[in-house]
Amino acid sequence: MGNSPVGKMVCCPLSVVRCNKQPTTDDRQPATGNRQPATGNRQPATGNRQPTTGNRQPATGNRQLTTDIVLLGFNHKTAPVELRECLAFSQDEIAAALEAFQKDPAVRESVLISTCNRVEILMAANDRLNAATSAKKHISEFKNIQVDQFEDTLYIHEGDAAVRHIFRVASSLDSMVVGEPQILGQLKEAYRTAILKKTSGVILNRLLHKTFSVAKRVRTETGIGDRAVSVSFAAIELGRKIFGVLEGKKVLLVGAGEMAELAVEHLIRNRVGEIFVANRTFERGVELARKFSGKAIRFEEITDCLQQADIVISSTGSPNFVITRKQVKGSMRGRKNRPVFFIDIAVPRDIDPDINRLSNAYVYDIDDLKGVIEENIDDRNREALKGERIIDEAVISFRRWYDSLNVVPTIVALRKKMDDIAEAEIRKTLNSLNHLSEDDGQAIRRMTEAMINKILHDPTLFLKNNGCLKDRSAYLDITRKLFKLDEF
Amino acid sequence: MEVLIIITILFYMLSTAGYIAYLFLQKDYLNRSGYYLLAAGFFCHSAALIYGFVRSGHLPVYTLHETLFMAGWTIAGVFLVFQYKFNVKVLGAYAAPLATIVMLISSQLPREPAQAKNIFNSFWVSFHVIVIFIGEAAFALACGVGLLYLIQEYSIKNKSHGFFFRRLPSLELLDATGYTCIISGFTMLTLGLITGFLYAKLAWGRFWSWDPKEVWSGITWLLYAALLHGRFALGWRGRKAAIMSAIGFAALLFTFLGVNLFLKGHHGEFTRW
Numbered sequence: 001m002g003n004s005p006v007g008k009m010v011c012c013p014l015s016v017v018r019c020n021k022q023p024t025t026d027d028r029q030p031a032t033g034n035r036q037p038a039t040g041n042r043q044p045a046t047g048n049r050q051p052t053t054g055n056r057q058p059a060t061g062n063r064q065l066t067t068d069i070v071l072l073g074f075n076h077k078t079a080p081v082e083l084r085e086c087l088a089f090s091q092d093e094i095a096a097a098l099e100a101f102q103k104d105p106a107v108r109e110s111v112l113i114s115t116c117n118r119v120e121i122l123m124a125a126n127d128r129l130n131a132a133t134s135a136k137k138h139i140s141e142f143k144n145i146q147v148d149q150f151e152d153t154l155y156i157h158e159g160d161a162a163v164r165h166i167f168r169v170a171s172s173l174d175s176m177v178v179g180e181p182q183i184l185g186q187l188k189e190a191y192r193t194a195i196l197k198k199t200s201g202v203i204l205n206r207l208l209h210k211t212f213s214v215a216k217r218v219r220t221e222t223g224i225g226d227r228a229v230s231v232s233f234a235a236i237e238l239g240r241k242i243f244g245v246l247e248g249k250k251v252l253l254v255g256a257g258e259m260a261e262l263a264v265e266h267l268i269r270n271r272v273g274e275i276f277v278a279n280r281t282f283e284r285g286v287e288l289a290r291k292f293s294g295k296a297i298r299f300e301e302i303t304d305c306l307q308q309a310d311i312v313i314s315s316t317g318s319p320n321f322v323i324t325r326k327q328v329k330g331s332m333r334g335r336k337n338r339p340v341f342f343i344d345i346a347v348p349r350d351i352d353p354d355i356n357r358l359s360n361a362y363v364y365d366i367d368d369l370k371g372v373i374e375e376n377i378d379d380r381n382r383e384a385l386k387g388e389r390i391i392d393e394a395v396i397s398f399r400r401w402y403d404s405l406n407v408v409p410t411i412v413a414l415r416k417k418m419d420d421i422a423e424a425e426i427r428k429t430l431n432s433l434n435h436l437s438e439d440d441g442q443a444i445r446r447m448t449e450a451m452i453n454k455i456l457h458d459p460t461l462f463l464k465n466n467g468c469l470k471d472r473s474a475y476l477d478i479t480r481k482l483f484k485l486d487e488f
Numbered sequence: 489m490e491v492l493i494i495i496t497i498l499f500y501m502l503s504t505a506g507y508i509a510y511l512f513l514q515k516d517y518l519n520r521s522g523y524y525l526l527a528a529g530f531f532c533h534s535a536a537l538i539y540g541f542v543r544s545g546h547l548p549v550y551t552l553h554e555t556l557f558m559a560g561w562t563i564a565g566v567f568l569v570f571q572y573k574f575n576v577k578v579l580g581a582y583a584a585p586l587a588t589i590v591m592l593i594s595s596q597l598p599r600e601p602a603q604a605k606n607i608f609n610s611f612w613v614s615f616h617v618i619v620i621f622i623g624e625a626a627f628a629l630a631c632g633v634g635l636l637y638l639i640q641e642y643s644i645k646n647k648s649h650g651f652f653f654r655r656l657p658s659l660e661l662l663d664a665t666g667y668t669c670i671i672s673g674f675t676m677l678t679l680g681l682i683t684g685f686l687y688a689k690l691a692w693g694r695f696w697s698w699d700p701k702e703v704w705s706g707i708t709w710l711l712y713a714a715l716l717h718g719r720f721a722l723g724w725r726g727r728k729a730a731i732m733s734a735i736g737f738a739a740l741l742f743t744f745l746g747v748n749l750f751l752k753g754h755h756g757e758f759t760r761w
Binding site: 238240241242243244332333335336337338339356359360362364368371372375 | 640644645647649653657658659660661722723724725726727728
């Protein structure tokens, strides 16, 4: 984890598969709407909240009434890196996976996110068990790997748990380094691809939009991503506390090494000024200096250079101190006591810790920096708890929307059943009462309609509003059973 | 007048509350509201001051009540200017309470109207008083910034990154702010002393009369001069400068109040109570 938690993740291929299981569904809807224009119009409340849903649902509703959100995946906690490497999806594979998903009757919508730390398949499924099974089957086919080889590492979440999981992933509460910012971008990129392919469905569209806003809330309302959690970033953060802005500060790199070079790269990104590189072997120094477009100096010149350099990063293999208190003390006058910040990444240490006692000189060794990081990680974890609270709220609010989505088809089906019965009975009655005029027939129809409206008024309100606060889906279930709405 | 003073103090108190809440909660709107509340308080304060000036025809600096009233005004004003320029966020938690406390003390003191003496009624006296007060307010801020610097420097040196480390700005910003405060304070103090000498020549016929106030003003001036000289010539920055600005302010406080309260001299009546 040492250096850049962020940098390393960039490598990951990012992928999304979105399959719309029934691409024709949307096309079919208007026809349904036309067949029952009255139904659609008579549900004003529905229309206000989810205008499109109201019209779209009936067709689907008649065939398959429940849709579940299912999430299946594995991450760095459940699967070892070797397996994650095998199972990661590339961009091309995603296109293929998308097609395979489209053919599957169990899955209606799906999104696939693949990074080097996780693969998540998010689905809106007609049949959750089959959806999970077929998702596994697809992974197995795509990756040429037996299902039982990776099955143990999978987690499967349904309903609220799935929603919560995707919220946590996007908010980076589930990441290896809590609070790392990349995952949200990866998710967004994934979703953008889905939009371009025009395959998003009602449910996952809504879910992902909610996910992005939740992640944004978590990031802005908690300090989850505020503090550095890598050595080089921690050094930069400290530098900012000393210098304010790093722009134009001169840097001296003594020795070489991955962590030190990474720190210099971060500094360059912060637009520091001139960079000096000192190395025991001058040629190596020249090489490094070229890499940073800096200036190579000889090891003996370090003392002189201390008069100019504001940030000194040291990482040599030397058993003794490379920079001594005496050297620094001598240079302070020449630099008019401008502050100087020493970052000692070497073990054994290169920079005499006594330098820290000189005024305007600050020394941090590798242990100090690690101490800073530990504090920062604790801090992030504390902030993550706040994030969980935000997510709890969001899950509840999504659930409320999701339930209202199911209320609509139920009410529509109930209404339709009543209308059908009334229509049949009116026809029967009017056939046997031939003496009634056309106007009388209309009056009877109007009366019947009014009765239906009044009879359904309260149950409709009950289902739609919060009359059944705790478990709306249970009431919906009962309603469907009572009126036998699922028989078609 | 009375109402204006109460409103002013209320605004300053609210501003203090805002800044202290900002210190703990770190919400930007608290910082902003602290600033605007202080500005509103300053506005009322100015109104009260102008009212007093118009009514009595001279600057209200003839009793301790009036002097502190004026001091609170300059502290708030100078802070507003510096904050606008540097935006040292935590500084409000020092300056706003300072202004509030000064005002509270001032409002508790007896305030019989001073008998106007013609001797004080001159442009030079008013100028002398105003620039000295502005200079003192700038030095008060410099002291506050210096204290913040020392806290921040301590936490960086000792690697204890607690409450203040996160909230305080960078050492460089604190140092630069403190330096600007000292420079402006010193300029004002110098101007104030010069006008004081000129006025002494006019009123008493000599520039310097070994009055305790004069002596202590001289000492304070020398201290700050030494600080600035050290900075220019020897590069006294950071910690040393911060400590010096605190010492300088202590000397200044004594010159401002101590001399009048404990020693005798021709400035004595300004702090009568």
